[in-house]
Amino acid sequence: MIPEEKIAEVRERAGIVEVISDYMSLKKSGANFQGLCPFHGEKTPSFNVNPARGIFHCFGCGVGGNAVTFVMKMEGLSFPEAVKLLAKRVGVEIEDRPLSVTELRRKDEKEQQLGIVALAAGYYANILAHEPAGEDGRRYLAGRGIDSSLFTAYRLGYAAESWDGLASFLKQRGVALEQVEKLGLIKRKSSGSGYFDLFRNRLIFTIANVYGQPIGFGGRVLDNSLPKYINSPESPIYVKSEVLFGADLAKQAMRELRAAVIVEGYFDHLAIYRAGIKNVVATCGTALTRGHLQVIRRYADKVYLLFDGDSAGGKATVRAMELILAEQMPCFVIELPPNEDPDSFLAKHSAAQFTELLDRSRPALDYYLRQLVAEEDTGNVAGKKAVADRFRVMLQKVADPVERDLYSRELARVLAVDIRTLGRVGQAAETGTATAAALRGTAGVAESLVALLFRYPEIAGEFGKAGAAELLPAELRSVAVSIMAAAAAGEKPDCAGIIDAAAESGPLRPLAALLVDDSHLADIDDPGRALHDFCRSLEREALKTTDAKGLRNEMLRLDSDSPRYWEILEALNGLRNRKSQLS
Ligand SMILES: [Zn+2]
Numbered sequence: 001m002i003p004e005e006k007i008a009e010v011r012e013r014a015g016i017v018e019v020i021s022d023y024m025s026l027k028k029s030g031a032n033f034q035g036l037c038p039f040h041g042e043k044t045p046s047f048n049v050n051p052a053r054g055i056f057h058c059f060g061c062g063v064g065g066n067a068v069t070f071v072m073k074m075e076g077l078s079f080p081e082a083v084k085l086l087a088k089r090v091g092v093e094i095e096d097r098p099l100s101v102t103e104l105r106r107k108d109e110k111e112q113q114l115g116i117v118a119l120a121a122g123y124y125a126n127i128l129a130h131e132p133a134g135e136d137g138r139r140y141l142a143g144r145g146i147d148s149s150l151f152t153a154y155r156l157g158y159a160a161e162s163w164d165g166l167a168s169f170l171k172q173r174g175v176a177l178e179q180v181e182k183l184g185l186i187k188r189k190s191s192g193s194g195y196f197d198l199f200r201n202r203l204i205f206t207i208a209n210v211y212g213q214p215i216g217f218g219g220r221v222l223d224n225s226l227p228k229y230i231n232s233p234e235s236p237i238y239v240k241s242e243v244l245f246g247a248d249l250a251k252q253a254m255r256e257l258r259a260a261v262i263v264e265g266y267f268d269h270l271a272i273y274r275a276g277i278k279n280v281v282a283t284c285g286t287a288l289t290r291g292h293l294q295v296i297r298r299y300a301d302k303v304y305l306l307f308d309g310d311s312a313g314g315k316a317t318v319r320a321m322e323l324i325l326a327e328q329m330p331c332f333v334i335e336l337p338p339n340e341d342p343d344s345f346l347a348k349h350s351a352a353q354f355t356e357l358l359d360r361s362r363p364a365l366d367y368y369l370r371q372l373v374a375e376e377d378t379g380n381v382a383g384k385k386a387v388a389d390r391f392r393v394m395l396q397k398v399a400d401p402v403e404r405d406l407y408s409r410e411l412a413r414v415l416a417v418d419i420r421t422l423g424r425v426g427q428a429a430e431t432g433t434a435t436a437a438a439l440r441g442t443a444g445v446a447e448s449l450v451a452l453l454f455r456y457p458e459i460a461g462e463f464g465k466a467g468a469a470e471l472l473p474a475e476l477r478s479v480a481v482s483i484m485a486a487a488a489a490g491e492k493p494d495c496a497g498i499i500d501a502a503a504e505s506g507p508l509r510p511l512a513a514l515l516v517d518d519s520h521l522a523d524i525d526d527p528g529r530a531l532h533d534f535c536r537s538l539e540r541e542a543l544k545t546t547d548a549k550g551l552r553n554e555m556l557r558l559d560s561d562s563p564r565y566w567e568i569l570e571a572l573n574g575l576r577n578r579k580s581q582l583s
Contacts, residue, residue, distance in 0.1 A: 001080075002080055002083050002084075002094055006083075006087070006092065006094055007068070007083055008494065008497065009092055010068070010083055010086050010087045010090065010092050010094075011054060011066060011067055011068060011086075011496050011497070012054075013090040013091075013092060014067050014086045014089065014090045015051065015054075015067075016049055016050075016051055016054045016055070016056065016066065016067045016070070016496070017033055017049055017051045019067040019070060019071065019086065019089075020033075020035075020049055020056065020067070020070055023038060023070075023074050024036065024038050024047075026049060027045070030519070031050070031051075031052065031519075032048050032049060032050050032051075032516070032517060033048070033049040033051065034046075034047060034048055034049070035047050035049075037058040037060050037061060037063070037301075038074065038301065039058060039061055039063045039073065039297055039301065040058070040060055040061035040063075040297075040301055040328055040329060041301045041302050041329065041330040042060050046058055046059040046060035047059075047060070048516045048517055049516075050495075050515070050516045050517065053495035053496065053499075053515060053516070054066055054067060054495060054496030055495055055496055055499045055512065055515060055516055056070060056516065057499075057512050057513050057515075057516035057517075059513065060328075061328055062509055062513070064499060064509065064512040064513065064516065065499060065512075066496035066497075066499060067086065067496065068082050068083055068086060069082075071085060071086055073297075073298055074298070075298075076210050076251065076295075076298040076299065109236070110236065110237060112179060113179065113182070113183060113235065113236065113237050114213050114214075114215070114237060116170065116175055116179060116180055116183060116185075117183065117185075117213075117214045117215055117216065117217075117237070118213070118214050119169075119170060119173060119175065120166055120170065120180075120185055120214075120217070121155055121157065121206045121214040121217075123157070123165075123166060123169050123170075124157025124158060124159055124166075124199075124204040124206075124217070125151065125152075125155060125156065125157040125206075126157075127157060127158045127159070127160055127165075128151060128156055128157045128158035128203075128204070129148065129151055131158075131160070133158070133160035133161065133162075134158040134160070136158075136201075136222055137156075137158035137203050137222070138158075140203065140222045141156070141203070144267070144347075145347065146270065150270070150274065153249070154205065154206075154270060155205075155206035155208070155214065156203065156204065156205065156206075157203075157204035157206065157217075158202075158203060158204060159197065159199035159200055159201065159202045159204055159219060160200070160201070161200060161201050162197070162200070163196045163197060163200065164186075164194070164195060164196050164197055165197060165200075166180075166185060166186060166197045166199070167180070167186045167194075167195040167196065167197055170186075177195055180195075181195065182235060182236075183216075183232065183235045183237075183238075184198060184232045184233035184234075184235060185197070185198055185199075185217070185232055186198060198219075198230070198232060199217065199219040199230070199232075201221065201222070202219030202220055202221055202222075202230070203219065203220045203221075203222060204217050204218070204219050205217065205218040205219075205220070205245070205266045205284075207231075207232075207238065207243060207245055207284070208247075208248045209237075209243065209247075209248065210247050210248050210251060210295065211248065212248040215235075215237045215238040215243065216231065216232040216235070216237075216238040216243075217231070217232045218230070218231045218232075218245070218266055218284055218285070219231075220266070229266075229284075229285060231284065231285050239291075240286045241286065241289040241290075241291040241292065242289075242291040242292065242294075242295060243292075243295075244262075244281040244282065244283065244292050244295055244296070245266060245269060245281065245282040245283070245284045246269045246273065246280060246281045246282055247281050247295060249273065249278070250273075250278060250279050250280055250281050250299075251298075251299050252278070253278035253279035254279040254281075254296070254299035254300040255299045255300070256279075257279050257300070258299075258300050258301050258302065259279055259300050259301075259302045259303070259304065260279055260280070260281055260296045260299070260300040260302075260303050260304070261277060261279055261280040261281070261303075261304045261306055261334070261358075262280075262281055262282070262283065262288065262296075262303060262304065262305055262306065262320065263280060263281075263282045263283075263306045263307070263342055264282060264283055264284070264307055264308065264313075264316065264341075265282060265284065265341070265343070266282060266284055267343040268282060268306070268341055268342040268343050269281070269282040270343070271342050271343040271345075271346040271347070272306075272342050272346065272354070274346075275346055275351035275354055276351055277351075277354070277355070277358070279300070281296070287316075287319065287320075288319070288320045288323055288324075289323075290323065290327065293323065293324065293327050293329065296329075297327075297329070301329065301330070302329060302330040302331070302332065303324050303329055303330070303331050303332070304331075304332045304333070304334050304358065304361055305317050305320050305321065305324075305331065305332070305333050305334065305364070306333075306334040306336070306342055307320075308336070308340075308341045309335065309336035309337055309338050309339055309340045309341070310338070310339055313341075314371065317333055317367070318368060318371070318394075321333070321364040321367075321368065321394075322394065322397055324364070325364065325365075325394070325397040325398055326397045328399045328400075330363070331363070331364040332361040332362060332363055332364060333361055333362055333363075333364055333367040334357055334358055334361040335357070335360075335361070335362070335367070336357070342354075345357075365394065365395070365398070365403075365407050366410075368391070368394055369387075369391055369407075369410065369411065369414060372386075372387045372390055372391055373387060373414060378414075378415060384415045384417060387411075387414075387415060388411060388415065388417075391407075391411055395407055395408065395411075444510070445534055445537050445538050445541065446471070446472050446473060446476050446538060447476065447510045447511045447514050448514065448521075448534060449468060449471075449472065449476075449480075449531070449534040449535070449538065450472070450476050450479055450480050450483070450511055450514075451511065451514040451515060451518050451521060452521060452524070452527060452530055452531060452534065453468075453480055453483050453484070453531075454483055454493060454495070454515060454518075455518055455521050455522075455527075456521075456524075456527035457483065457486070457487040457492075457493065458487075458527070459527050459528055459531050460483070460484045460487035460488065462528050462531055463480070463484060463531060464484060466531060466532065466535050467535075468480070468531065468534075468535050468538075469481060469484070471535060471538040471539065471542065472538075473507065475507045475508055476507075476508070476511065479498055479508070479511065482498065483498075495515060498515075499511075499512045499515060539578065543575060543578060543579060548572060548575055551568050551571060551572055552568075552572065554568060555568045555569065555572075
């Protein structure tokens, strides 16, 4: 654990503009700096850095935080790792305090589990590389043109015929088999004692986290038996919705190219990676999730989908596309000839021919529109309407109004109908995603009140007296309280400390957006008066939602002797008075 004051020191010494400039170019704009957001694709800068407050915020995708959270996202690091990296850059010595017993146990358990999976990976790799039992695996791979030089890079392995090969190997090395069972690599025999292995007679792909540590396995049969693939189950170290196969191998290239290619299978990954396209990751048996996209977003800001050229692949493409568009990431679809997958395509074609496909890839919506036209008969009205209806649904996922407009024009063109008959799909499609406008819109009175207090800490006393904090939702209240505490101690509130990782997704996001640029508050001549105005409108809002009718109904059922009766009566009177005062 790093002491709190060290974290603050690192944040202070590492100027946010200098830190961020290491990764992207920033231009001065008024008191702030601006640049193209590294976390989503954009052409006009909506990424703002406020050097005085040590925070950043993107009005395009809503990402925000301080210097530490920025480095976490860019480098794919945990919080302590990012602090240590920054500390090294600015010359702050950090001495870890010893971990508590609980922390130690949790850390120990995780490390133990990583150790077990690493041992198992070594066990499978050794069989494939050296053991007679691995002969089938070697022959199979040779048949697919994969020679032993790739075994190590891919941590390929082989699980032999034996029922308890892994179990007895790990037992001999003193590993507690209950721990291995927790990881799902072995199962308890239903009769009697002892364990049997999950993987038998299978080629093994080692699944690693982004740091390259093995966390699980995928196993493929070599004949036609079913299931063709099995994966080791979820465990504390292997959370499937957050793990993409090959991310550890791909992260450098993803970072350089700011793009990621997503494929479905292990062999697809291998084929493409081997062809020299290194920014590739695979979903391997799980549907693409938002968690996966968050991993990708640390390194890349656009996505290429490359699924099988059959109808299942087409469906998977559309599902993935919906998710990616909703996350506001530019998405392209690489199309393979019918009934080819990336592996089979590359077995017949050169890497250059594959790159050509990549260059010809179409924007996801373009692809989708052509799919729809191919599926429906657009020669008649019903068919045209079906295409328009289905396309509209997808279009609503697109956050950019200009893009939506362009695509509704394209839709009209393809269907040969007047755009007015289509009712300008673009306009109807206001989504709930965090567009710049929506984000500013959600920063309501409560956020403005906190931003006001932040900018004018001299009103802290008045703020307390007016009971303003009680009018705020819980998260904002605790921010207000810490600002008041700082003001009372005669200190400047620590903005970068407040706008931490919490600003990233949580209820504090609109506040973070206000704090990075609060120039609209600069013209207030009487902040004390503004405080009271904000409080009154908050109270008015609260009154609107108070259920006076519900209270009245409850009162009717109560005995006039009961204390609750009098409580409600008083509350209703209070409500009436407040309403007349505020109106
Ligand atoms: Zn952004």
